[in-house]
Amino acid sequence: MKKIVVKFGGSNLRQPQDIDRVVNVVQAYQRPLVLVVSAFYGITNALIACVQAAREGAGTKAALAESQNYTQTLRALKKQILEANISDPEHRARTEQALGARLDQLDRYLTGIHCIGDVPTFVNDAILSYGERLSSLLLTEVLLSRGIAAREALPEDIGLITDGVFGNSACDFAASTASVSAALADDVVFVVPGFYGIDAQGKTTLFGRGGSDYSAASIAACISAESLDVWKDVDGFLSADPGAVSAPRSISQLNYLEAAELSYFGAKILHPRTVEPLFDRDIPIRILNITQPERGLQPYTIIDAQRHVTRDVVKSVSSTDDVAILKLHGPGVGFKAGILAQVTNTLDQHGINIKSVLTAQTAINILLARDHLDAAYAALSEHHLAGVVNVSCDDAVAIVAVVGDGVLDASDVGSAIASRALSAALAGGVRVRLAAAGASEVAAYMLVQQEDRKLALRLVHEEFFGK
Ligand code: ASP
Ligand code: MG
Secondary structure, three states: OOOEEEEEOHHHOOOOOHHHHHHHHHHHHOOOEEEEEOOOOOHHHHHHHHHHHHHHOOOOHHHHHHHHHHHHHHHHHHHHHHHHHOOOHHHHHHHHHHHHHHHHHHHHHHHHHHHHOOOOHHHHHHHHOHHHHHHHHHHHHHHHHOOOOEEEOOHHHHOOEEOOOOOOOOEOHHHHHHHHHHHOOOOOEEEEEOOEEEOOOOOEEEOOOOOHHHHHHHHHHHOOOOEEEEEEOOOOOEOOOOOOOOOOOEOOEEEHHHHHHHHHOOOOOOOOOOOOOOHHHOOOEEEEEOOOHHHOOOOOEEEEOOOOOOOOOOOEEEEEOOOEEEEEEOOOOOOOOOHHHHHHHHHHHOOOOEEEEEEOOOEEEEEEOHHHHHHHHHHHHHOOOOOOOEEEEEOOEEEEEEEOOOOOOOOHHHHHHHHHHHHHHHHOOOOEEEEEEEEEOOEEEEEEEHHHHHHHHHHHHHHHHOO
16 A cells, blocks of 8 residues: 655644644554654754854853753753653653753764864754754654554665755655665654755755755655645645735645745745655645644645646735845846856856846846845856946845746636736736746746735735635
8 A cells, every 4th residue: 555645844843732633643544654744843943043153152161051051942842742742651751861862962963063163064954953853753752652653764764865965955766765665664654854864975964944845755756655745734725825815715726836836936835845756756745734623634735747727827826025136237238148157157156046037138137045145246246247237136025926827828818817917016006126927837926126015915816816
């Protein structure tokens, strides 16, 4: 029987009592599963802050004490969780000891940073993986204490091999598939910590922020799972962010491209890379809501390979502030060969990803993640790019995108979508800076003045979904 991979994220793991809901879900499946878990809510951020403090104060006693304080806080937190979830004192003590040993490893890494006064990338990745390593051990023991045959399966033990890029790796499927599927073959509930795999030398490499979704998808691909079930605390993908639009609709069906574009353009529900490993293997993703237990195992959104063109084409409007424009000005940049090659090479050397490029005769607009803007500006200003008179930056922008299979179709409805979105925004007074359609078959987007983001989202959503 094919297995189901089930992912629980930080939003399912906020309070000690939340573990109980997770155990209930595992029981409801009544079959062997592979669980992939994130860190408890907020733990990864706290670990990042801890590394940052250690980096800044490396070598000082105060900074060392601060790290040790943090691992003490984690010890206390884990104890609380154990008390709420494992009633047998002997089992609880054993688990506390095992968690303690893992926290000792974390302590050693943090102390190491203070000794050498630096944070090598491989150490950074190792440290940040501890949130997940604590979750998987804890959940395994709680499941065992409830009589469920569970086994922890660490990426290093099952052979989840990556391409070795620290901080943002991808799974190496050729190297992982056979070992992962052999290691997860038994009929028990396996519990895998998400967020990381290991490189060919056995070092921890992270899949990027929010990467547990990608871990779960990679494992689902390796074992040819029946489905990837992602548990959240919302009703699946929605037609817009409920913070900006009142009563958005839940979307029951999406295809892989739509889900990827929605995530790329700001929907926070799934990591944008989650669909990558599943795409050509046709393994569906099902999004379920853990706060609605009466719904059982019935998903809110199913994502698969099928086209689902709806009558109104647009399924969702998403938006993000995480974008900035780097502008290269020059009277003839649009005509000069080779400028873009130099730009992309330079940015690539600095590890900067380009989100999009829009060119005209006198300017090249490069869209980047906001965090990359300063580094990109510095890198390009250093180089003399022939034909470029000056470089400017703008981060007071936001993206608003309409996503739906058929957005680019030549049909009357399809071809009108981008202009309807744009007109609705402009008519309502949104300052639109740029608009683009055609880059993806299922998405069109505009860049708006950042303060107008919510207004644009509301107007565009109303245009397609009514008031
Ligand atoms: N805990 C990691 C993060 O916060 C991975 C994840 O949650 O998926 O980025
Ligand atoms: Mg997450």
